[in-house]
Amino acid sequence: MTASSIGAERLARRMARGVDFLGSEVAILCGAMSWVSERNLVAAISNAGGFGLIACGAMTPELLDAEIAGTKKLTSKPFGVNLITMHPMLFDLIAVCAKHDVTHVVLAGGLPPKGSLEAIKDTGAKVICFAPALSLAKKLIRSGVDALVVEGMEAGGHIGPVSTSVLAQEILPDVAEQVPVFVAGGIGRGEAISAYLDMGAAGVQLGTRFACATESIAHENFKKAFFRASARDAVSSVQIDPRLPVIPVRALKNAGGELFTAKQREVAQMLDEGKVEMLEAQLQIEHYWAGALRRAVIDGDVEHGSLMAGQSVGMVTKEEPVAEIIAQLMAEAAHALEKRAG
Numbered sequence: 001m002t003a004s005s006i007g008a009e010r011l012a013r014r015m016a017r018g019v020d021f022l023g024s025e026v027a028i029l030c031g032a033m034s035w036v037s038e039r040n041l042v043a044a045i046s047n048a049g050g051f052g053l054i055a056c057g058a059m060t061p062e063l064l065d066a067e068i069a070g071t072k073k074l075t076s077k078p079f080g081v082n083l084i085t086m087h088p089m090l091f092d093l094i095a096v097c098a099k100h101d102v103t104h105v106v107l108a109g110g111l112p113p114k115g116s117l118e119a120i121k122d123t124g125a126k127v128i129c130f131a132p133a134l135s136l137a138k139k140l141i142r143s144g145v146d147a148l149v150v151e152g153m154e155a156g157g158h159i160g161p162v163s164t165s166v167l168a169q170e171i172l173p174d175v176a177e178q179v180p181v182f183v184a185g186g187i188g189r190g191e192a193i194s195a196y197l198d199m200g201a202a203g204v205q206l207g208t209r210f211a212c213a214t215e216s217i218a219h220e221n222f223k224k225a226f227f228r229a230s231a232r233d234a235v236s237s238v239q240i241d242p243r244l245p246v247i248p249v250r251a252l253k254n255a256g257g258e259l260f261t262a263k264q265r266e267v268a269q270m271l272d273e274g275k276v277e278m279l280e281a282q283l284q285i286e287h288y289w290a291g292a293l294r295r296a297v298i299d300g301d302v303e304h305g306s307l308m309a310g311q312s313v314g315m316v317t318k319e320e321p322v323a324e325i326i327a328q329l330m331a332e333a334a335h336a337l338e339k340r341a342g
Helices: 001-024 039-047 061-074 091-097 116-121 134-143 165-173 190-198 220-228 255-272 278-297 310-316 323-341
Strands: 028-030 053-054 080-085 102-109 126-130 146-151 181-185 202-206 233-236 249-250
Touching: 001 190, 001 202, 001 323, 028 053, 039 053, 039 080, 039 323, 053 061, 053 190, 061 080, 061 091, 080 181, 091 116, 102 116, 102 165, 116 126, 134 146, 134 165, 146 165, 165 181, 165 202, 190 323, 220 278, 249 255, 255 278
Parallel strands: 028 202, 053 080, 080 102, 102 126, 126 146, 146 181, 181 202
Antiparallel strands: 233 249
């Protein structure tokens, strides 16, 4: 057996559990990025052996229905759907996933509302949830989730307060034997993938690395902003009112970040005046991000739109096909494992 095949064999063995759970060729999930993770990128990732995830975000059930159908026309490989727990039509969206026999549903943005896990599992689909702390990971496992994503603050989009490396050390030793755990946040190279697999992860999730793939529909201006950026340009948004439960968002610095601060002040004032309830306030913030993301991703307004990016953005230097990105990540991971075998 050659050295390179030793690394590849070790990598395949470590990814076997994640591959078996996802039904894909490699245990690499694409993070659900609103406006970016749509049918073209999702199908390309699944066709290249990874596992694509449709970002439902603020979509209506009708839009999600069309997006799943459109994805199925582009790939026969497995893919999943990411649903936001605070979506007012969550159970209707779950029904749409069931109609299309979606095999994996990811619930993001908070603890699953009562009955949502059961509704998904009743369709035969597997449920994946985010665990931002060990206590929540244990609680989610008790409630019946099939797998977890452990995502650190280096990630793009909505983030928690703890780094990926610390969360992985905290959570993997305790729960990795109970359910498959996918590590996410700040992963840009295969060496990091191999390290998390060695720690017990079943696989990984990457978003930023795929955002500028050839198959991504993101605007040319959006992609160029990523190519120019370094890790320190991907900054976390600030929460200005402790009553307003705004989950911080990591994005590239621009005027859009300042607009979000102004939006928070506006919503906080409406709360003060009793014009909105807390859930409505949260939804307004969520819809703000959906609109700001669209301006950047679709319209190419990189000044006033939201350029959600993880700190791994510095490793995104050019546009390349999804298949090449995955092949490079796998080669780097196998090489790292081969060196450790020596």
